[in-house]
Amino acid sequence: MRVSGQGWLAAEVGRALRSRVTAVERVTGGDINDAHRMVLASGEVVFVKTDRGGPAGSFAAEAAGLDWLRETRTVRVPEVRALRDGETTLGRRFLALEWIETARRSPASDEELGRRLAGLHRSGAPGFGYVHDNVIGSLPQPNAPLPTWPEFYAHRRLLPLARRAVAAGRLPSESLASFDRLVTRLPSLAGPEEPPARLHGDLWAGNALADHTGRPWLVDPAVYGGHREMDLAMMRLFGGFDDRCFAAYQEVHPLAGGWPERVALWQLYPLLVHTILFGGGYGASVLATLRRYV
Structure with a gap:
């Protein structure tokens, strides 16, 4: 998929991770959020969820929950790579996580x-x-x-x-x-x-x-x-x-x-x-x- 189709999101994620987004692909993200697979110029691949009417603060809560589980060193959970749960430049929230090749x-x-x-x-x-x-x-x-x-x-x-x-x-x-x-x-x-x-x-x-x-x-x-x-x-x-x-x-x-x-x-x-x-x-x-x- 062309990056321009999700230009605002690519710009926000690239700014947060300090690397230009080179490719964006829509993936399954559940009933509440839109989700994308993004490839960065650095070679990193991330999973990015964007707000589609979910409650404010939900991404920050999810990120904190992942950290709370990870600190036990028992179950595997993805790393949080970037979070914008308040106002972004274009007014959208997102959560970027480590990509898991499933x-x-x-x-x-x-x-x-x-x-x-x-x-x-x-x-x-x-x-x-x-x-x-x-x-x-x-x-x-x-x-x-x-x-x-x-x-x-x-x-x-x-x-x-x-x-x-x-x-x-x-x-x-x-x-x-x-x-x-x-x-x-x-x-x-x-x-x-x-x-x-x-x-x-x-x-x-x-x-x-x-x-x-x-x-x-x-x-x-x-x-x-x-x-x-x-x-x-x-x-x-x-x-x-x-x-x-x-x-x-x-x-x-x-x-x-x-x-x-x-x-x-x-x-x-x-x-x-x-x-x-x-x-x-x-x-x-x-x-x-x-x-x-x-």
Whole structure:
């Protein structure tokens, strides 16, 4: 693709990385942002996301989340190469990341991912929450810390989204009473107490990549300190991970007894996110899960 077709973006990225952009190619970037592969005169290749209506500060939050995961030296995440999350010369925001030459994930790469994810979770977090709020998809994700996991899951995850879903007409108003009943039961449903784990926070199959050598990488995090079963429950909700991934995780960091009964409980959060963003049958899945636990 000719660079002139994305002249403003090429100029901004080149200025940030101090090298002229010689080629621009549009690539898949998800539902929220436009994305491009850019080649610089220096020989470097970068992945660049540009704002297409996402919330302000989301790129800065993503960059901070990648750094938070990287510092554990467990999972591979791309390096942040440039960030413009305020006003740029032409009024557009962007995030430039290390380019990963991807290939199809294999059972072997998923097995390595399971081991590395266990290491990430074992590295821990300072508490249940995070130093600042971030986003999941295009929705705000509040992260102000709370003392226990049941409190955090109730007041920073379930209740804010349940109220938002009702206000948007995605869930019936009477469902709020069911959520209130669930909140009172959470301490007995949440299983044995565990220390906070460092979570990716949005771990569906599209955010787990393999490079051309088969090594696994994680992208697009929505990080916080939480219960480690959250990441695993989301992985199971949408599928796409080989059984060897979960078996490898169990070998390194076995889950507490009764974990299968908690999977659907933790899936309520991503189901609420999808109910608000996409509607459809996700609301029915939320209501069915509520009935299971209350």
